[in-house]
Structure formats: structure tokens, C-alpha cells
Amino acid sequence: MTRKDPKDLRSARWFAPDDLRSFGHRSRMMQLGYAEQDFRDRPLIGILNTWSELNTCHAHFRERVQDVKRGVLQAGGLGLEMPALSLDESYLKPTSMLYRNMLAMETEEMIRAHPLDGVVLMGGCDKTTPGLVMGAISAGVPMIYLPAGPMLRGNYAGKILGSGSDAWKYWDERRAGNISDAEWLGVQGGIARSAGTCMTMGTASTMTAIADAMGLTLPGASSIPAVDANHQRMSAECGRRIVEMVWEDLTPDRIITEGACRNAAIVAMATGCSTNAVVHLIAMARRAGVDLALDDLDALGRTTPLIANVRPSGKDYLMEDFFYAGGLRALMKQIEERLDTGCLTVTGKTMGENLEGAEVYNDDVIRPLSNPVYKEGSLAVLRGNLCPDGAVIKPAACDPKYYRHEGPALVFDNYPDMKKAVDDEDLQITPDTVMVLRNAGPQGGPGFPEWGMLPIPKALLKQGHRDMLRISDARMSGTSYGACVLHVAPESFVGGPLALLRTGDMVRLDLDARRLDMLVDEDELARRRAEWTPPEPRFERGWGYMFSRHVTQADKGCDFDFLQTDFGRTAGEPDIF
Template identity: 50%
Template structure:
């Protein structure tokens, strides 16, 4: 069993011993050329690296880690870099979200099982940020998050194009006959032209912003481009500071308070951040012991004005956001809505960090008085179709569809959708409500980003660009549309979504937070009684995941991972 309380400098349990086991721990580490004085009791800093050639967003992390090490050495610490499972959103199937919790277990056990006193988390692509935060929170050591930064703006035919957002837009132009495949393909080498994550306010940039808003990263962490040398300087400063945090014994739980999460929720609303922030913040809060609920996002964020004119909701990209002042400028603008005295990893409060933050471009970063979009935070809708709630991002939706009633066109799976959506005989028009089932945590499994279903060509060719879409899936933070997501309980768990039929009338009323399937309670009960659960996976990670994953409104963590185990020193290995 782990000890109840870790020593102040837990690495001493490895390197401070004058016995056989101490010899083993020190001697084998010296085969890398480290001199003995690096094991003299100074803070051992783990650098948790998600570098992988299969994760393009994190492809520059080996170099970034060297700058963190430089800072650690300067401050009198000893850095030791270690790899963890990397989750590349663009390559990993069936969805990176399926492996978020698995990666968090890798992080947690790598930290706890090794001689580490403090940790720097190198985070970038979408799920790498929450997985590292979740795993580290379960250990609760001194920790700083360092994001890899966004790519430079995409450029295509003289115009800026946003990663993800531009792909969705151009692919719909192809489907509508407004762009050829040759034209579409010619953009491939122009959209992603530097290291880094999506340069829209997608999930990666949203979560980098959340880490900064939570106080777990240095100011400006979210927006400095990956290719900008200021990112390297930030890495070096992070390396210096983590050593001081170990000496001061400042743990994650002292930063990740209820107030910190409330700051993050309000900041997410102000930047028009991804709906994925909901599910990730819920999971992180669960690991650190903060009671955060789905309704908190509506209560705290839904009336906050969106003051950031960034794709997918607006015009600009992350590089522009950086030059306009970055997240500190946004947080200064909404400071009266924040817990200004919340502490951050640099030893200063939120107020001290942002009170004098300048804004250099008011077309990018608006004011609360004259926002980009009023009251545009994430809304939570409920009703007999989503008893535990579902989410929608009004800033990415069409205003005229926020209250809509129409007949359901049902797709039983993503394969069913792909097989039928282009059929000219499909009975669908712009008034229909597209319903996608079996794409939630259990059903897909892993809750893939397929909720922003492409519209049928017969509708696109009429000039229609949006329809109401409902699913138990997620959508990419770079996506847009009047899309109801995270419907809970999901279809595969026996939620009402499972028994929606073609032609059923559905009402979405976002102002009243309502999502209603217009059938009687008796008819709903009759359908549910006849419903049959899908077959579950029989082995491996898929089996463990499906049997233990929570529903979306709880954060979709594994039920046995909620809460932490601390950083007690494990039993001897020899």
C-alpha cells in the first residue's frame, strides 16, 4: 500500500538511501552520464512529454522540453523527461477521446511510480491537455502546464484559412458543387504550415486557455504561436518556476479550487470556447475533488458575453489573438466576473497577472460593453430527450434555429448516416431535425467528434448552411452549427435518444433550455421497454472502458478513477 503522506521531497526515498536499493536507483541512472551531485537532494522535476510523430500538433515538443530543462537546471533542479501516451486527434481512430482516460492513467502512474517531486506537463493536441491534467491531479504534486502553442495562420490564395473550420467549410462547398476536389486538395499544403495545434479556437486552443484561466500555466500560455521564440522563453521560465514550487510545496489542489474552475467556465464563455471544455473540466474537477456539475456551465457562463472575434464563431485566428493581447487581455476585460484573488502557478493572483494587460486590437478582442456576441456561453438544455442534459454552443449556432420545431430524420449510427445522407431521395429538408444515435461514450465507443453532421447536398444546393442536429456525440471545437451534443443518457446506455423514430416532432428551445420529444410518456415507456442494448466489447481496453465510463454529464471519466490517490511513495521494487 502507498504511504498515507508523501515525504516533502519524495525523490529522497529513491536517491537519498544509503543501502542496496539506493545504489540501484543512483547507479543505473548514472549510465546516462549524470554526475553524482545531481542526486544530492535537489528537486527532481519530471517533464511529461506527449511528443510523437503521430501527433503532428506536438511534433516540436522534444525541442520545447530542452528549454524546460534549461530553466530547471538554472533554478537548481534536476530534470528527467519521460514519455506518455500521445493522442493525435487527426490520426487516432476511432477517436482520441476513447483513450483520454487511458492516457491519464499512464500519466498518473508514471508520476507516482517514479522519483519525481514536481512535474511540467507538455500539452498540445486536444486530448493531451485534459489527460495530462487529470493524471497529474490524481497525484497532486507541484505541477505546471505548458502548452505547445497554435500553428501560424493558414494561408490559401491570399486569404487566412483556419484549421478544421476551413476544412468543414470547403468540404461543404465541394458537396454543394461550389468547389472542385482539385481546388480542395490544393489547400492541403497551405493550411498547416508550421508546428503547433489548430489555430482556430478549437479544442486545443480552448483547453490551453482553460489551463491558463485555471491558473495552472503562465500568462500568455494559450496564444503564443508554437513557432514564436517567446514559446521557448515561456518554457524556460516554466522550468525555473517549477523548482520554486517544489521548494514551496505548492500542490495542484492549492491552485485548482472551486474558484479556479468558475474562472475557467466564465473565460470559456468569453472566448467562445469549445463544448469539449465542458466534458474535460468536469473530469479534471472530479480528479482533484472539486464538486463541479453540468449546470454550473449554464449558471456561470451562459450570460457571459463572447468578446473574442475568432473562428469558428468569428473572423480571426490564434496568431491574431496573440498579437492582440492574448488571454490576459480577455481576462482583464471580464475581471469583475472572475475570482480575482485566485492564485496561479507563477505565485501571483489572477488580478496581479491581468490587471494591466494591454489590448492592441479591438477588432479581435472586443469589450464587455460592446461584445462580439452577447450572452453566448455554452447552454445546457434538458427535457424528455435529454433527462441529464445536453449542450449547445450558441455562439456557433444560427440565431433563427435556437428555437425550432421539426420532424426527426434518424440515423442509427455514423455508418448509417454516411450511407444515406447523399441520397437524393432522402426525405429531408431544412426544417428537419437530424438525429444521430449510438455515438456516445459507450456507443461509439469514445464519444467521437461526429455530432456536426454534414448537411445533405439537396439542402446545401438550396443555399441552406445550417440545420438543427442532435446527437450523443461530441463535435470538433473548430466546428460550427446549431448542434446539440453530449445528450445524456446516451442511446447505448438506454437514453431516450435510442428510441427516437423518423417523423417524431422535436422542439429545441435554447432560450428556455428545453429539448423535447413530442410523444406521450406512455409511448416513450413502450418504446423503451422494447429497446435492446447493443452488444458490448469482449476484451481489452474497449471492454474496460465501456463497462466503467461515466456518462457525458459527469465528464466521461472511468468511474473508478474519480478522486485521487495522492503521491505517496510506493513500496520498494527490489
């Protein structure tokens, strides 16, 4: 393998020439306390750290960055920490999804604008993985992803709790009057016990597994719990490896191929992935020039069994158990014959080489193909006159009786009206009713919020019901479950067919046929379409204004139109500044 010469390092453009600009660059590095031998003729590694005191999932990143720097130094590079937008899932309103593309833009521009030869991307909480990866793909320098890792198992009163999933479950019981104040407080204090991402197979673990399966992390890094000493060692190895990647000129375009994206989709289905995987995986693939579509994901979902028995799609275990059972490498070894094992990874080796020696240590956590949790993959894509551009459902996480269902619609135009109605114990509703929330998509939300797991109305909870068919153009948390149809496209806010549905209309779901339809004749729909009036724009200034004018629909990944690979021309990096 040909190795770079120090004079060919990207950072040499800043520091090598004997001119006034480079004098200024070298002088300012010396102002920071570095000697010239610290930064001349050695790779400069940017460490993009999404740590924040308001991001609980990344609470350990302030320490982990020191591990990365240690590894970079050991390998002969200089590690320089750079703060990146921290998209905490718990606190950001109206939704962190509104800002995923902001992180992607920041990542791309900060890499391009600074004297960096390679980057370590430190993320994990839901939108940080796709945001960082999307930006780094577009920037094109060598990169390695360092996943935050899941938190420890939750625990209360001798019961193991899963973040998110058990919150929804106990909240329903609380609303039904079955949970006391003391019990509710105990669950709150026991469900999240350490730094790290949700320890269910929610969006965070889904997206880090996808990055792992794409070959963007050290093998199996996505499974390591955040507070395990293995995580510190992995972080230091990321630092050592990125320096070698710079010398090898191992750039993202050599790793993120059509085969790598297909591997990521197959692994996502086998893990019981979050429905959010659809939006992010499409966006990441398209940044790399891979035209991944909804129908591709559905086809893989039909043929990939779900073998990770991890909540919420699985019933018994959490991510800590998954790690002890062998982690992602063990799961991938189980489905190795379905993967493109020739794909190159950040290790400089193929995926097949990285999987050598992987073993399953608990075949109830990571099931054999002969005993899957669910015979198909985690997600299914629906089409029909309610969602001509597609919608998503997670069959393994909902009651099978809703796989084929027909019932009258109860339609809500906004979240406050829906929330008020579900708390009305006298609401006229039956278990066959199909609850619908619209104007909650990318533009309508605004920002595509996680409102898609509509609460079960109190009137039904008190009758003992815990699931019902729900439809929206919103997303839902990856830790959620239930018969929820999501990402209806086009969204109602821009005039998609969901905007034409009325309370009382019959709705039919046929999962086997992958159909979702409103049973309304075409003449009536044409009349309603002619009467429809576009709603007022959600934003009139700032980021939201930019977002609403350039975000694509859910089936296209919700990236900005001007950031896609087929938009315009990239000027490159001419030395003109």
C-alpha cells in the same frame, strides 16, 4: 514562505538512504552518465512529453523539451524527459477521446512510480491537456502545464484559412460541386502551415486557455503561437519555475479550487469555447474534488458575454491575431471583475497579480463588454424528455433561426447509414427536418467520437442550405459550427430517451427555455421503452472492455468511476518497495 529542505524532497526516498536499494538507484543514475552531485539534494523534474511523429500539433516538442531542461538546470534542478501517450486528434480511430483516460492513468502512475519532485506537462492537442492535468492532479506533486500553442494562420489564394472551421466550409462547397480538384488541393496544403494546434478557438485552444485560467500555466502562455520565439522563452521559464514550485511545495490542490474552476469556466465562455470544454472541465474539476456540474456551466454561460472574436464563434480572426491583440491575459483583464482574482497560481502569485498591466491592443479581436460578439457565453445546456441529464449546444456558432425550432426527426442508428444517406441527392428531406444520430456516445461510439456535426445532405446543399438542426449523443470538433445539439445524456446505447425516438416524431428545441423535447406522449414512450433491447457490447477485451465498464456519462465528465476522488481510498506512498 517555508521552503523544503533537500532531505524532504520526494526523490530523496530513492537516493538518500545508505542501503542496498538506494545503492542500485544511484548506480543506475551513474550508468546514465550523471555524477552524484547531479541528482543528490536537488529537485528531479519529470518532463512528460507527448511528442510523436504522428502528432503534428506537437512537432516542435522535440526541441522545446531542451528549452525546458535548460530552465530546470539554471534553477538548480535536474530535468528528465519521459515520453507520455501522444493523443493526436487527426489520426486516432475511432476517436482520441477513447484514450484520454489512458493518458490520465499513465500520467498519474508514472509520476507516482518514479523519483520525481515536480513535473512539467507538455501538451496541447485536444485530449492531452485534460489527460495530463487529470493525472497530475491525482498524483499530487507540483506541476506546471506547458501548452503547445496554436499554429500559424492558414492561407490559400490570398484568403486566410482557419483549421477545421474552413475545412468544413470548403467540404460543403466541394460536395455541392463548387470547388475544383485544384482548389481543394490548394486548401489542403494551405490550411495547416506550421507546428502547433488548430489556430481557431477549437478544443485545443479552449483547453489550454482553461488550464491558463485555472492558474496552471505561466500567465498568458496558452496564447503564444507554437513557432514564435516567445514560446521557447516560455518553455525555459517553465523549467525554472517548476524547480521553485518544488521548494515552495506548491501542489495542485492549492491551485485548483472551486474559484479556479469557476474562473476557467467563465474564461471558456468568454472565448467562444469548444463544446468539448464541458466534458473535460467537469472531469478536471472533479479530480480536484470540485463538484462542477452542467447547470453551473449553463448559469455562467447565461451571464458571461462572448468577447473573443475568433473563429468559429467569432467571424473574423484566428489565434495568432488573438495573441497580437493581447492574448488571454488581456481578455481576462476585460472580465476581471467577474473573476476570483485571489486564486493562487503556479507563479506563486494570485490571478489578480498576474493580470496587472495586461492590455488589449485590438478591441475588434478582444471586444469590450459593451460590444460583445454574442451577448451570452459560448455554450448552453439543454434539458427535456430527450436529454433528462443534459445536452449541449453552441448558440453563437449556429444560425439564430434555429434557436426555436420544431420539425420531424430523421433518425440514424449508426454513422455509416447516416453518411450514405447524406450523399444521396434524392434524399427526401427539408430544411425543417431534424437529423438525429444515436449510438455515438461514450459507450456507443465507441469512445464518444466527434460525429455530432452531421453533414448537411447534398439534397439541401444544392438548394443553398448550409445549416439545419442536428441532434446526437456524440461530440463534435471544437472547430465545428452549426445548429448541433450534442452530448445527449444518458446516451442511447445505455437506454437513454434518444433510443426511443423514431423517424417522423416531432422534435422541439427552445433555446431560451433551455428545452429539447420529442413531442411523443408518455404512454407511447413507455411502450417503446418496454420493447427496447440493449445492443451488443462494443468491446470484449482490452482497453475498450475496461473503458466501457467504467466510463461515466457525458454530464459526469466521462472519467472512470474508480478514478474519481470519492472512490475508495488512496494508499499514499508507503516506503515498502
